[in-house]
Amino acid sequence: MERLGLGASEGIAYGKAYLFVGHDLEVVERKVAQPEAELKKLGQALETSILELEKIRTITLESLGEEKAQIFDSHIMLLQDPEWIGQVQTQINEQKICAESAFVNVSQQFVAMFESMEDDYMKERAADIRDVSDRVLSHILGFKIHDLSLIDEEVVIVARDLTPSQTATMNKKKVLGFITDIGGKTSHSAIMARTLGIPAIVGTEHATQSINEGDKILIDGETGQYWINPDSKTLEKALLKQKELDQKRKELEVFRGLSSETIDHYKVELAGNIGTPNDVDSLIENDAEAVGLYRTEFVFMDRKTMPTEDEQFEAYSKVLSSLNGKFCIIRTLDIGGDKKLPYLHVPEEENPFLGYRAIRICLDDVELFKTQLRALLRASVHGHLGIMFPMISSYEEIAQAKVILKECQEELTHKSISFAKDIKIGIMIEIPSAAMMVDTYAELIDFISIGTNDLTQYTCAVDRMNGKIEKLYNPYNPGLLRLIHLAITKANEAGLKSAMCGSMSHMPLIVPFLVGCGLQEFSMSPSHILGSRKLIRSLNFKDCQNLVSKVLSCRTSEEVQSQLKSFQGL
Amino acid sequence: MEKMTTLKILNEEGLHARPAGVLAKAAAAYKSQIEIEFNGKTLNAKSIMSLMTSGLTYNAEFTLKVTGEDASEAITKIEELINNKFNLH
Numbered sequence: 001m002e003r004l005g006l007g008a009s010e011g012i013a014y015g016k017a018y019l020f021v022g023h024d025l026e027v028v029e030r031k032v033a034q035p036e037a038e039l040k041k042l043g044q045a046l047e048t049s050i051l052e053l054e055k056i057r058t059i060t061l062e063s064l065g066e067e068k069a070q071i072f073d074s075h076i077m078l079l080q081d082p083e084w085i086g087q088v089q090t091q092i093n094e095q096k097i098c099a100e101s102a103f104v105n106v107s108q109q110f111v112a113m114f115e116s117m118e119d120d121y122m123k124e125r126a127a128d129i130r131d132v133s134d135r136v137l138s139h140i141l142g143f144k145i146h147d148l149s150l151i152d153e154e155v156v157i158v159a160r161d162l163t164p165s166q167t168a169t170m171n172k173k174k175v176l177g178f179i180t181d182i183g184g185k186t187s188h189s190a191i192m193a194r195t196l197g198i199p200a201i202v203g204t205e206h207a208t209q210s211i212n213e214g215d216k217i218l219i220d221g222e223t224g225q226y227w228i229n230p231d232s233k234t235l236e237k238a239l240l241k242q243k244e245l246d247q248k249r250k251e252l253e254v255f256r257g258l259s260s261e262t263i264d265h266y267k268v269e270l271a272g273n274i275g276t277p278n279d280v281d282s283l284i285e286n287d288a289e290a291v292g293l294y295r296t297e298f299v300f301m302d303r304k305t306m307p308t309e310d311e312q313f314e315a316y317s318k319v320l321s322s323l324n325g326k327f328c329i330i331r332t333l334d335i336g337g338d339k340k341l342p343y344l345h346v347p348e349e350e351n352p353f354l355g356y357r358a359i360r361i362c363l364d365d366v367e368l369f370k371t372q373l374r375a376l377l378r379a380s381v382h383g384h385l386g387i388m389f390p391m392i393s394s395y396e397e398i399a400q401a402k403v404i405l406k407e408c409q410e411e412l413t414h415k416s417i418s419f420a421k422d423i424k425i426g427i428m429i430e431i432p433s434a435a436m437m438v439d440t441y442a443e444l445i446d447f448i449s450i451g452t453n454d455l456t457q458y459t460c461a462v463d464r465m466n467g468k469i470e471k472l473y474n475p476y477n478p479g480l481l482r483l484i485h486l487a488i489t490k491a492n493e494a495g496l497k498s499a500m501c502g503s504m505s506h507m508p509l510i511v512p513f514l515v516g517c518g519l520q521e522f523s524m525s526p527s528h529i530l531g532s533r534k535l536i537r538s539l540n541f542k543d544c545q546n547l548v549s550k551v552l553s554c555r556t557s558e559e560v561q562s563q564l565k566s567f568q569g570l
Numbered sequence: 571m572e573k574m575t576t577l578k579i580l581n582e583e584g585l586h587a588r589p590a591g592v593l594a595k596a597a598a599a600y601k602s603q604i605e606i607e608f609n610g611k612t613l614n615a616k617s618i619m620s621l622m623t624s625g626l627t628y629n630a631e632f633t634l635k636v637t638g639e640d641a642s643e644a645i646t647k648i649e650e651l652i653n654n655k656f657n658l659h
Contacts, residue, residue, distance in 0.1 A: 074587045074618070077594060083617035113623050121586060125622060128587075 002234075005179065005204030006470060007224035008190035012242035013177025013199040014235065017215045017228075018155035020146050020162075021208055025137050029101040038092045038099040042085075045099070045139035050079055052135065052145065059149045059171075067311060068303065075132045084110060100140045107133040124304055124342060151175060156217040158207050167192040177219050179207045179226060184465050184473075193221075194525045195275060195282070201226055203467040252530035256287045260533045266541035268515065270532055271327075271523035273501055277318040282526045287533075291328040292449060292523020293388075293501035294319055296372070297335060305343050306368065312375035320383030329386040329426065329449060329499070329523075332372055334358045344368075353454075353463065358391035363400055373408040380420035388449060392427040392434045398444045426497075430454035435487040442494035449523070450487060452502025456480055475504050476557040476564070481513065485552060488517040499523060506532050509564040513551055516544030543567075571602075572637045573645040581655045584627035587618075592656040594618040596648060602638025604648065615648070 032038055053076050061069035078084065084106060091102035107129065114126035138145050148157065148170035157170070157178040167189050175198060183189055183202035193200035199221030201207075211217060211228055218227040218238055227234055261267040271292030272283040283291065299307050299315045307315075320328055335341055336357020344365075349355040362369035376387055389401050402425065412419055426447035429435050435455065438448055452475065457464045459480045462472045474480075484504075491498040499521035504510050506528035514522065515536065522532060547567050554560045581589050597604040597615040604615040608630065613620040615634070626632060634652075636645045651657065 070588070074591050077591050077618045080598075081594075081617050081619045082598075083614055083620050110619055110623075117623065117625070119584070119627075121583075122622065125587065129619075 001227070003204065003207075003210070003226050003228070005201040005207065005224045005226060006184060006467065007220065007222045008183070008202045009193035009198060009200040010222035011177070011197070011199030011245065012218070012220055012238050013156050014216070014218045014230075014238065015154050015156045015176040017158050017211050017213060017217045018146075018151065019208065019211065019213045020148065020157050020159035020166075025134060025141065027100045027104050027137070027141075030098040032092075032096055032098050035092045035096055038097075038102075039089060041140055042088060042092065042099040042103065045136050046079055046085065048139050049132070049135045050076055052147065052150065053079070053132075056147065056149055067307075071128075071304075075128060078129065078132050079136065100137060103133070103137060103140060107137075120343075120345075121305065148175070156219060158211045158217070160208055162189040167196075172196060172198070177201075177221060179204060179211075179217070179219055181205055181208050182467070184467055184470055192275070194527070195273075195279060197282070197527050203470070205467070248531075252534060255530045255533045255537070258533060258537065260289065260536050262515065262536060262539045262541045262544070264541050266515070268519065268536060269521040270529050270536075271329075271499070271501075271521055272526040272529060273523050274319070274526075277315055277322070279526070280319060280322045283323075286526035286529045288326075288526055288529055290326045290521065290523075291319070291323065291330075292499055292521055294328060294330045296331060296333055300333060300335065300341055303343075306371070309371045309375045309378075312372055313378050316376055316379035317382045320379055320385060323383050325384055327384045327386060327424075329388050329424075329447075329501075330376060331388045331390055331428065332359070332369070332376075333362055334390040334428075336361060353457065359389050359397055359401060360391060362389075363397060363404075366404060369401075369404055370408055373405050374412065377405075377408055377412055377419035377423070378417060380423050381418055384422075385420060386424040386426055386447060388426045388428060388447075390428040390451070391430065391454075392441075393431040394433065395437065395441060395444070398427060398441060402444060424497075426499075428454075428501075429487050430458065430502075432459050432483060435483050438487050438490040438496070439494050442491070442496055445496065447497035447499060448487065448491045449499040449501045449521075450484060452484070452500060452504035455483070455502065456504075459483055474557050475507060475510060476560040478551070478554045478557065478560050481560065482552055484514075485517050485548065488514075488519050492518045492520070497521065508535055509561070509568070511535055512539055512544045512547055512567055513564065515539055515541065516546070516548035571639065571641040572635065573641045574633055574635050575645060575649055576631060576633050577649060577652050579626050579628055579630050579632075580653065581658065582628050584630070585621050585624060587622065588658060589656040590618050590621035592658065593648070593651065594621055596651055597644075600636075600638070600640050600644040602636045602641045602644050604644060605635045605637075606632050607635060608632035 053072050057069050057072040087106045088102045092099060111126045111129050115123055117123055135145060148166050151171045151174045154174050154176055156176050160181045161183060162180060177199035179201045181204055190202050199219055201219050201221055201224050216229050218230045218235060260270045269289050271290040272288035273293040274291060275295045275298045299312055336346060336352060346356055392398055424446040426445050426449060428451045429448050430451035456473055460477055462469055464473050488498045498519050500519055501523040505522040506524035550563050551560055554563060594616055606613045606615050608624060608626060613624050
């Protein structure tokens, strides 16, 4: 039977299901006659846990670096702690209770002790202790530990949801694809899947309930269709589709190294979106001409404390220096909304997407902002940098951000630390009030980059994380397209560089419209670059301009779609 | 053999995970019993958990007490480590 979720990352995956759901670690106290057997059980569980943590440490070191890997050193040390483990052993011996009960009793005491500490940092260590003690407890109880980084056979992951850290550390060679219960097309795990080039489906609501461990799962990450134990006919059809996709990918190879220009020589720039320094490989592999968006959030995520200026400097320099002078837009911290940081105590909000996030946090927590800006300035000598401020809704915010940037430049000059003099400054256009004001903002900035995911959400008042109204989240909404046209036109007239880094920039139906609007830079997941170049090279700029005037006079999304389709003879 | 000395925590962040880890690891290398007396409590310096929950913050003064056959060597090394901010800076 065919089932449906939301296609989040295209491609076909077929393989064994790996259910990624937690076990219930409920413990019932048992009296035991022979404590020796329980002590042995405890010892083995500790040993296995330490071995696993050492493996995770190695993997983390390779994928995320020394800083993140050190977290696991302290986890290993916790499991060798003479007080913690000593007290568990004492309880087993003296009270003659089972290993799991003794372990839970003592661990809970320590968790409570950390939770009651005044220092926020120490309070959060309670989570580390819970994390390692759950691992040990699972082993005592004989459960298999689910660890995406330790997967050693080819599987399709089935999960309720995946956190960015789980997605980042999973064994990419073995994970064929993933399918989750919650999330929308632009949720974090979906974006990660596209960057990694792994087929994925999200928002299925009940995949974890309908799929059993070991079932054979077939997913089509483009359409969102999935099958549990598909028949041979379905499988054949899907594999044929995969073959065609591979074939298409091969055909795109001829576009490597060619200029991204229309038949009548109207030239645009095709850039890539990246999240970590490691993504630079896929940029180069896919022939990106620049970086249109480097999301700095990953430098800040999955850690317990704020990254230092030096740590940030290292990440930014690494990206800039590996680009051989290609222009690179780095976006300042865009946190809040669906992306939270444990050490930034942002209170729960009714409407986080309309709340305290991104530049709003940075202008408020000036030290946080300055640390990042100094790191960016110092890194600027290693390449061609553009600094971009997200979530701009007013002139004052840009002006204020620039004052703070200037203070950072003065601080560095004072300390005789060099930075590039030709850094470009830009803003994200994702809020309608900013889109309307591009011509006025022009005196403060060098470029704009339209973030279509948020711009769509804010223009049409559609929560993009809400799977139920996903249909309203519609790129063909004529009001949205008029707004985009306005922003691009005003930017070009004012001599700014106009760019787009949201997912509309590579949608085949929309690209001709954007070319006609005069968009200069199209930034996208690197895997879309060659396909977009092929499309652009088949277009005629004059025709695209005509298309724009037709689209701008449409009344409905449907009319827009039919104009866009007939333009491409579809 | 018993050795004692009075010391101060020089790390500004206090005994956070990393310094506590370095200290516990260093202490575990000796046979002697190594204890910290602070705020009326006696802590096992070989336990990262005890160290982290000790409440030893920046500038806190405490007594380091080492008992055992390798006490002289242990106290010298550990005192050096604490005064060097655990070699973390």
